[in-house]
Amino acid sequence: MSEAAVVNAQALTIARPESGEYAPYYDRYISLITGTDILGTLDAQRRQMMMLLCGRDEGDGDIRYAPDKWSTKEVLGHVCDTERIFAYRALRIARGDQTPLSGFEQDDYVKNGPFASAPLAEIIEDYIAVRRATLTLLRNLDEAAWTRRGVANKNEVSVRALAYITAGHELHHRRILEEKYFAGR
Secondary structure (H helix, E strand, O other), X not given: OOHHHHHHHHHOOOOOOOHHHOOHHHXXXXXXXXXXXXXXXXXXXXXXXXXXXXXXXXXXXXXXXXXXXXXXXXXXXXHHHHXXXXXXXXXXXXXXXXXXXXXXXXXXXXHHOOOOOOOHHHHHHHHHHHHHHHHHHHHOOOHHHHOOEEEEOOEEEEHHHHHHHHHHHHHHHHHHHHHHHOOOO
């Protein structure tokens, strides 16, 4: 990224999305995010997740806090898959593509993902790569792209709402990992 682009991305304040820019369901994620520095928030989250996962071993990757719950590796894989989908939606909408985008069934993605057999370290590397790609995409959007709207899962959504949803979704699952998977570990 050029120096001018970095300065421009850093100077751009992305207003919080208004309630009409996303389905009410997503308020559960957006409400977790404070302030308007969504790019800084997404970058800080990467570091926070790495601090949480630093020093974890394969046994930690297989933890389930209840028999019917996802393992740590499945939770992290779900975060990666979901962020990819949200970033793809943001890309399509930011570029002015008005084609309605379908929804996805998270449980099927986890069930059919390779997470249970993948080493925890690989899933952590995937998380880092996905978050860096999301940040690269968002940092290179112009001001007009942030407020563009499209339809995803039969609901109107803006690009800026997708950025806040992505951050809130990650925070929601990181808190679950902290409180239910790794508390006291």
